[in-house]
Structures are given as structure tokens and as C-alpha cells.
Amino acid sequence: MGKQLKRSSRKATIVPFIQSGDYFFKKGMKAYDRGDLEKARKYFERAVRLDERDASFALQLALVLSELGEYQFSNQWLFKIIHDLDETMYDCLYFLANNFACLGLFREARQYAERYLAHEPAGEFADDAADLLELLRLDGSEWTEEEEQLMVLEDRARRLLEEERFAEAIEALEALVARYPDVWSAHNNLALAYFYSGDVDKAKQKVREVLKRDPGNLHALCNALVFAYYLREEEQAAALCETLAGLYPFFREHQYKLGATFALVGRFDLAFRWLHRLYKQGFGGDGPFYYWLACAAYYTGHEPLARQMWEVLATLHPEKRGEEPWAVSAPVDEALIRLMAWLEGDELADRLYGLYLFSRSPQAKEPSMSLAVCRLLPSDPRLRPFIDCFLFGLTDGPSAWVANIGRMVDALSAHNEEKEALCRFAFAMAVHPSADREPFANGAAWAAAIEYMWRRQQGERVTQREMAAKYGVSASTVQKYVQKARRLYT
Template structure:
């Protein structure tokens, strides 16, 4: 449900030279929008609408920008004013309203406005997008009774959200119970009620409500994410791992769901998965709130995208200067990094534990310079790898088998070659360490560092559907195409 600028229309007003008219601010707002400076765009468009409140093109573009920042209700208010103006003739407003209702979880209304757009513009600019939205709604729709008063529901939903955010939990619980009684299949209210109980300390009641949601609305993503958070705070480690694996395989279409997944993964310390979804939204121009940039900054920092982390944190401080001092790279960040390391080091698979050891070798924090006595290693390879990492950290000379040193250096080579590439992530390094484990078991020679690294990256990127050729990889790692092809064959054998 990608947002779009208004297409193929010109405002009816004329430019008056040297005077800052509504059109002057409209053009500035549109330019800022195209440059993805959404806050600046909103400011200029609001001024344009203030100067010329009956110009529908100005109002519609402002509504699109409000959708970008998540103010769906105000966006629909503006769009409704255009629809009610019989002279406006802007059927695209129906499509934009359908999008907004989908974001709000009001799928019945979303479908109604999508149908209204297609009735008026079956071959319009947004016809294909609208049909995709309708396909999505067929999967996502909650089956509301047609007698529901949508306006009343929206008002109550927003009131409940405000009560939650301001900590008035008892009032929030009362209002959410009232919403559920009137709209027994409005799952968003159940999820918020569970959060209200959780924040008030009644974890058992919160979990009971989420279980009810998942029984009646199987696969409800918000309920699954909230369940994961509850399990995390209850330190039910095994259940956290199991549910994380389940959520890891989900690929939602709705922006709201991608945001929810990213923030949830960030909260439980799975910064690799958090970065995947939050960076995906960020690349596509999503302008989030303080919470979005907070988790984007943390997930970027702990996946070695330091410049992005710093830029995202600037956004956090713009919204909330009180956050100064809680940057991920300061003392609180060290705590988070320790938690991340422990999670990898206690992973279920050998490649996860080896990756944890590699990460430990990359930190200069004195807090993390520890012997891995609390870690249970399951194989000689892990123990020798741990000894090598510990030796590197303590700058002590000691003899190690060549395959241990080579395995580490190949991991480091992949890391160095890809640390500034947003498309690379932990899965690349985990893929190599899985291959490495198999190579050691089968007595493969891993001394050709460049060839193994190049072959691993080539296979991984193709598996990720990245368009990359053997020629490009050969040039990146400065090896011949013949050598690369030979090691690609080895990698495929080991992965089988």
C-alpha cells in the first residue's frame, strides 16, 4: 500500500508574481515531498490550504502527507471534504481513504471505498493499486457486522490509545472493555486491553486475553507480537526462541505490520530482524514517530550500520530531547550488546554460537572481555574457535590449527567487504559459518580465503534474489571466474 503523490493534475489558481500564494506553498510542499522531507512538506501544504482552503488539489496532497506520518483520521477528514465537494471531481480520494481505513484496521470501510474508486475509475491511475489492496483485504479483513458505527469506533479507539499513552490504565481498561462489548470482533481493542493489563502488572490476565484473540482470530500478528514481548519480560527463553522463529518466517504486506514486527524484534534484542523490517520501511520513505527511529537507531547500531544509527538518533532527539544520554553507543548500549552476544552464544545451532564468538571478538568493550565459562560449547570446533577469539582479545600468542584461523578470517573478510552494504545482514555470516562447520566435518581445505568468501556471498545473494553475477563477485574479491566457479561448486556440495 505505497503512498503516491497526486498525479496529472494542475491546481486551478494562477501564480501571482512576487506574492506568496497558496500555489507558491503548494509547489514548495510538493518539492519537499518528492525529496522525502515529509515534515517540511506538511508545513508548506498546511500553509497552502490555509491561504486557499477550497483548492482540492492542495487539500488532497496534504492528506497524502498526513497518511505518510500516520495521521490517518485527519487525512480522511480532509479527503472527505473533497468528496463532499461535487465540483472537485477527484475520485482518487476514494483510493486514499481506502488506504487510510486499512491502516486503521477498519477493513470493511477500506473495501467500501476501494470499490467506490473502481466504480468511478476502472482504468484509473490507482486501479491496479486498488485491486491489490482489495486482494490484501480479503486476507486481512476482520468480519465486522455491517451495522457497526465506524465513526464512533474510531473516536473510542483513539481515546483508548491516548489513555494508554498517558498511563491512565484503569480508564483505558474500562473504555476498551466497553469497545469489546459493542464490537466483539474488533481485535485491536483486545490487543490494547492486553497491553493495559500488562502495564498494570496483571500479566496473567494480559496473557489470557491474547490467547482468546489467537483462538478466535488465528494468526493475529499484533497478538503474536505482544505475546512475544510478554514472554521476553517473563524470561521464558525457550518460548521466546520458538515464537521468534515463527514470526521470523512471516512477511506481512501492511506497513503497520512491518513496523510492529520491527519494533517487537528490537525490544527483545533481535536487532538483525528488527533492522530488516525497519530499514525496509525507511528505504521506502516511511516517516515514523520517535519510537520508529529509536528502534531503527538501535537495530542499525548493533548490525554495524553506524552512520544510519546516528542519523536516526538525531530524529529521536528532535521529537524527544529527554532521550539524550540513552544512545545505543553509550553505557545503556553496552548492556544491550551484552544481551545480544549472550543470545547468539546460547543459540540452538552451531553457526549461531560461532557468530556470537565472532561478534565478541569485534568489540572493544571491557565489559565484554570475558572468558566464555557460562557458555556450553557442543563441539571441538566451537571450543577452539572460542579459544582463538579469547586469545585475540587478550593479544596473547598461541598456536592454533590453520582451519580455525582461516575460518575466522573468512568471516572477517565477509564482514569487512559488506559492512557498508545495507543489503548484507547476519544471514550472510551465518550462512558461511554453517558452510564452515560442514567443511571442517568433511575435511575440506579452507585456506583460500577470498574464494570461499566470494563463493559464499554469491550463493547467499542469489538465494536472496539479489541480482549479482559471478563476474561482479570475482572483481569484488579479486579472484578469477574459474576459481569462483570451482568454489561455488564446493559451497553447493556442503549446503546439500
């Protein structure tokens, strides 16, 4: 009989090898110290994938990208840090200034250098920022005190508009245009503020006023096209598209505005012309830039580029994975037909619930379906941020508020069978005039408070402690948010 293998009496010891973000970050730093930037980049990219909330990992990746000359990608990580991870990392402002200077965008470079010094007058890079500003001023274009004051006023008004504080934005912008009647950006932002606040007539009148005094003003023409599109003024929208298609703006910000506007109204052929040109020129775009470029590329037959751009977007916004424009959509079914009935409802809350249901359906992954739904909606400017978020997946600016509301409604829908009534109640509360400054950031707490109020209105005996257990928050938190909800809704 042949020899047999004997089972070892020793037990195998399994040593787990856990690769954390910190592990790859340390390896990246070693590669960086050796001067191997490409290897350092790969390690830092692994680190941020494993721990996307660590601002120090993202910062080191941004610095390596800058040294490799990939300034636009470096800027994306710097913007992510100051907007999403840690707004107090003011060093990012200096690095942005340096990147913009390398890209030849001197106005932006000067703006961020000034912002860095305002926050860190004795910071580590204060001398470097001052030197950079001195270089930028060699062309004799140093700002006057009046120009600096104008920039501060414009920045405040723009921030109010982005935060959807429309009444305050209108007040600030009206004062601004009265003092500086030739600052067209303020006039155009005022038109947007009127439109978002529901005063369509004033918005359109303001656009006409700008175009009368400054014929060919690109931002005014783009705003007019967006207004016509959302108000379903098809002939006007077609005429404006034809006018804008014949323009060839010189400045990059104008090219971006033009491309994004064409994409927003579904003219992906015209959008691709400008957005792709900007990309080839190294334009340091934001999340919406890569979103619209990916969509425009896909719908004009450039699928490899579309996939590449979506990867960039997904790196900046991981929640976008799975929402690609080429995702296969499900056929129209009875559920979609019922959904359309909500979109055609008489109440604003009905339409918002319909938009929400569509955004959570398989059809939402197909932009052409989103565009079709958009055209079915009535001309109500209050729908604008919900359309941008629920139909087109935007989460920046005003749409960030809608994304918070969506998460709140997600929580209500997941925990209840009475979805329709509860969700409509939540949307009615969210768009109540007294709630225009409420960010609805804590979705679970708001869901608990809203369900508690709704069930009490139905005559049910529920307690705040029950709602706290249901949504995984503390009873004191529920009490706090119930008080906030009552103040908003009464």
C-alpha cells in the first residue's frame, strides 16, 4: 500500500490583512517622499475610496494631481473638501488660487488668493498668496476699493439666491442694480430670483430690460431660453435655441453657461459642442459640468467619453453610480401610468409626490424619459429645484435642499404602508411658505416628527417615544423636531 499523506496536527493560523485608508495613505506618502508621483497618486486614490470622508486623504491627492499638471482634477478634490468635507481647511483656497493661475484663469486665481488671506492672514501660505497676488497685479488691473465692495455685494446676493432665500436675494439685488445699473450679472441674477420666487412676469420683464440695454447678453438669452422651456413656450424656446446656436462666446464661463443651458433643455447636440470643447481645453468643471457632458456625449453617439466623464462624476459624487444615462430602462407599465396621474394632479404636493415616485422608478435612469416628464409638468417655477434634483439628478445649490427632502420622504416610505398620504403631507409641509429657510437636513428626525403630527391629526394615539424607536433617533430629538414642524406648519 502506498504512502499516505498525514493530516498535519497543527492548525492553520489565518492572519487577516485589512487594508484601510490609512494604510494606503502611508504608502502614498512614502512614494511621494521618494518623488514617485504616479505611484503616490494610485495609493492616495485607494485611500480616498476606502475613506471618502477623510479630508486629509483628499487634500494629499489634490496636491499630487496638481504636481502632475492635472489642475482641473486637483480643483475638483479641493472643491469637494471645502464644500463637503471640511469648510475650515482654508489652505485649499490657496491651492485653488495656484491651480487657477496655472490654468491661466487669473481672475479666479486672484479671487481665491484673496479669500485665503481673508481667512488666514498669518497662515502658512500667506506670503506665497501675497506673492501670487502681486504677480497677478503686474498687468495694472488691481481692483479699486469700489470694485472690491461690488464683488462683496455680488457674492452675498449670489449666496442668498443659492440658499433659496429669494425675498432677501431680491432685496439685495434690487439695491445692487440701483447702485450699479451696468452690472449685468446682478440683473440676470435678479431675473432668476424673480422666477424662482414665482413672479414670472417680473422675471421675463427683467430679461427684456437687460436685452434692450445690452443686446446679445448671453446670460440673459440663456435665462430667457430656460424660462421659455419651463413655461412650455415652445415657439419662443425654439427661436432662442436658434439664436444661441449662432453665438460663439470667447470667455470660458460663457461657453459653460451656453453648454449647460442647451443640455438642460434637451439640445444635447449643441451642448456637446461647447462642453466637450471646454473639457479638451482643461476646463476645471464642477459636478454638474461632468453630468451634462456625460449626457451630451451619450446622446450624440460618444459613449466611451460619456462613460469616462461619468466615472469622474461618480468619483466626486459616489451616489451617482447606477444612474448612468445608458442604464436600461424598464418598459412603460401600469405603475408608470399611475405615477403620471400624480404629475397631473391639481395640488403642488401631488406633483412633487409624482416627481419623487418617478425619481425612484427604473425609468428615472433614462434621461429621455426625464425630459418627457419635464415637458408634461405645468409652468410652476416652484417645481424647478425638484425637477433638477428628481429628474436630472442634480444635488448642488437649490437642489441640495430637495435631496434632503427626498431622504426624509425615503424614510417615511420605508417605515409605513400609508405611503401616499404621509408623503403628500411631508411635501406640503416642505413647500409651505414658512419653511423656505429650513434645510430638512436630518431626514430621520424630520420623518419621525412628520409621522407623529400626521397620525395625531388622524386621531391616532401615538407617542414621540414610539416614533423615536421607529426611526432610530432619541425621544428628545423627536420632541425638538415636532416643535420645529409645528412652527413651520401653523
